[in-house]
Amino acid sequence: MGLSMGRPRRQIVLENPQLEEAYRAVKQGISRRRTLIVIGNCWVDYEGRASSKLEPGERIVLFKSDGSALIHRPRDYAPVNWQPPGSIFRTRLDRGTLVMRVYRRREHEVLEVAFDRIALVAVLDLVDTGEFHLYASEEDMKQAILLQPSLLEEGFRPVAAEKPVEPGFIDILGVDGDNVLTVVEIKRKAADKNAVLQLKKYLDIFKVDSDRPVRGILVAPELARGAQKMLATLGLEFKALSPQKCSEVLKQKRGRRLTEFLG
């Protein structure tokens, strides 16, 4: 029986089943568009845009209800083979093996997994409506400011990003509305005293090199304890900016997800 939730649901779990028994469960699961997991000794052939052959071994194979499929070895985070949503699943018993066929007709793509021993079959009825929120990295925050410099302040113009300087890398170097050189250091969490000292070090490079005034702005969602006083003492500034805000700007400007697993 399934999880004790609102609607009645069923799951089938077979441990070390005979191939015939596994076949019946899998076939039913496919026809009901359930999520399937088949674990066992298998080999895999793929023929499509490229082709591949995976020799026998024990793997975890996921068949999702949207028609995507993944073959996972006991190691590595990337699947060894996979098919995108929209694939069609078929199963058959064939000369002492349970064969799972995953194909996309239009793309002439076929992935076949043949199991000769099965350790576990699970036919699942999963409900997942939870939202996923992704907030930006420091790199994303930098990109957001480069794409929309007014996030820092009106009139700001970046002239360089990750400029290599002696004590490390400056996140963004630019000039403000009055043409004053401005060094920007970005933190995605509350900026502490170390962040202030880091910014100070970058600033000193330019103060030594020229008589021009230089501004230093620490960008972060907030300041940690003690950082405000140190900033004021050193004549540096703070600009509150959250990773969330940067995520929104990037989404808007780029029109796509910030981080895509498939790169």
Added chain:
Amino acid sequence: MGLSMGRPRRQIVLENPQLEEAYRAVKQGISRRRTLIVIGNCWVDYEGRASSKLEPGERIVLFKSDGSALIHRPRDYAPVNWQPPGSIFRTRLDRGTLVMRVYRRREHEVLEVAFDRIALVAVLDLVDTGEFHLYASEEDMKQAILLQPSLLEEGFRPVAAEKPVEPGFIDILGVDGDNVLTVVEIKRKAADKNAVLQLKKYLDIFKVDSDRPVRGILVAPELARGAQKMLATLGLEFKALSPQKCSEVLKQKRGRRLTEFLG
């Protein structure tokens, strides 16, 4: 009991377990570096280079023995959250939830999954030594020839790839050792009569445009029935080249895997 193979192995499968029971199995699995699957209603927090929050829903979570972890929703082929190999797993019972903590200390990265209901726990002892062979796509074959033109013939120099011409796209356009314009059409499987006609069409474009002689070379691992005769009749040539060979060249030249799931 596990699969009936050479060495004695054990797997633990718990259907709809109490959290305490699941906790004991998971804890043992982690200490023995087993592959774990936990399926149930959960929520996820990630804090590292970026941060993310996944609201409650039913998911499949894989914890591999190399320290990689993947959280899969019932849809999409990409995991919603993941951690690379080398992560450390910890588990605890916390206010009515089973918490799985996946972290990398040096990178200040933490992924936490909290389950309040568990549908299935599997502690697996998988053995997978099978080799994976990946053979090149047509695009890979093209890249291999561009990187090492002698794969086609000595003296060949590519001048364009995927040149947009009227009836489609030419794979490679180049000149041979005698400066004769050469059109190359690539197939990753046995090239049939359609492939020959396709090459002929591309060739005709250049024959109309100039009085220069033009060579047409069909590159494929082999020719399908009837294609050889048609090639000869039309004055075209064949060069045998396998996707495997191209894979090797690319590996050598690029020093990395041809296709990487993470792009």
